[in-house]
Amino acid sequence: DAKTTQPDSMESTEGETVHLPCSHATISGNEYIYWYRQVPLQGPEYVTHGLQQNTTNSMAFLAIASDRKSSTLILPHVSLRDAAVYHCILRGANYGNEKITFGAGTKLTIKP
Amino acid sequence: DPKIIQKPKYLVAVTGSEKILICEQYLGHNAMYWYRQSAKKPLEFMFSYSYQKLMDNQTASSRFQPQSSKKNHLDLQITALKPDDSATYFCASSHRDRGYEQYFGPGTRLTVL
Numbered sequence: 001d002a003k004t005t006q007p008d009s010m011e012s013t014e015g016e017t018v019h020l021p022c023s024h025a026t027i028s029g030n031e032y033i034y035w036y037r038q039v040p041l042q043g044p045e046y047v048t049h050g051l052q053q054n055t056t057n058s059m060a061f062l063a064i065a066s067d068r069k070s071s072t073l074i075l076p077h078v079s080l081r082d083a084a085v086y087h088c089i090l091r092g093a094n095y096g097n098e099k100i101t102f103g104a105g106t107k108l109t110i111k112p
Numbered sequence: 113d114p115k116i117i118q119k120p121k122y123l124v125a126v127t128g129s130e131k132i133l134i135c136e137q138y139l140g141h142n143a144m145y146w147y148r149q150s151a152k153k154p155l156e157f158m159f160s161y162s163y164q165k166l167m168d169n170q171t172a173s174s175r176f177q178p179q180s181s182k183k184n185h186l187d188l189q190i191t192a193l194k195p196d197d198s199a200t201y202f203c204a205s206s207h208r209d210r211g212y213e214q215y216f217g218p219g220t221r222l223t224v225l
Contacts, residue, residue: 034212043202043216044155091212098143098212099168102154 004088009107012078020073020106022088032091033064033071036102037084044087044102047073083110115139116217118203123222125193133188133220135203144186145204145214146178155202161186162208193224
């Protein structure tokens with residue numbers, strides 16, 4: 001699976017909009033970009049995913065660069081509950097391989 | 113109501129003993145998984161099951177044995193426990209054709225003394 005690169009940590013303030021970057025320069029044409037987040041002492045939570053077009057749901061907006069070599073997870077009006085480690089993951093090209101490989105992710109800290 | 117139940121929440125065991133971690137999902141999913149997370153480390157994939165059949169096993173040790181008695185159950189039996197087995201074990205589930213949209217349980221925190 002292609003590799004992703006994320007900053008180790010980011011910090012924001014309640015009410016702000018947060019942009020979490022992810023670089024995936026070697027992404028394959030059929031690889032999807034998935035985002036999960038994990039709050040300490042809890043299991044990971046699926047956030048969103050996309051292939052080429054930007055996507056939006058109740059949790060976040062996923063902006064995907066036109067060359068697909070990078071993406072940004074946008075969290076509008078963050079609250080303290082959004083503090084978590086955010087993982088950018090590429091789905092393996094082999095359909096049926098549902099093993100998710102989590103890396104270190106970006107630790108997002110939210111200040112009151 | 114919790115959609116994925118893991119029991120127990122906390123578990124303390126002695127070295128050499130055997131324990132079973134319980135996982136039940138009520139999401140109507142047909143694929144289930146086990147992951148492990150040791151202190152301050154990323155989650156590590158262990159097993160995946162689809163329609164109660166083993167699909168992928170990334171666990172090197174045969175001491176870890178998943179057991180699927182019902183389609184919405186995937187328990188994890190661990191034998192000959194070692195202190196290195198201390199970790200939080202997460203169960204997850206998904207639809208078989210949307211395997212990367214996995215929903216995780218609250219975890220079982222295992223401590224082996």
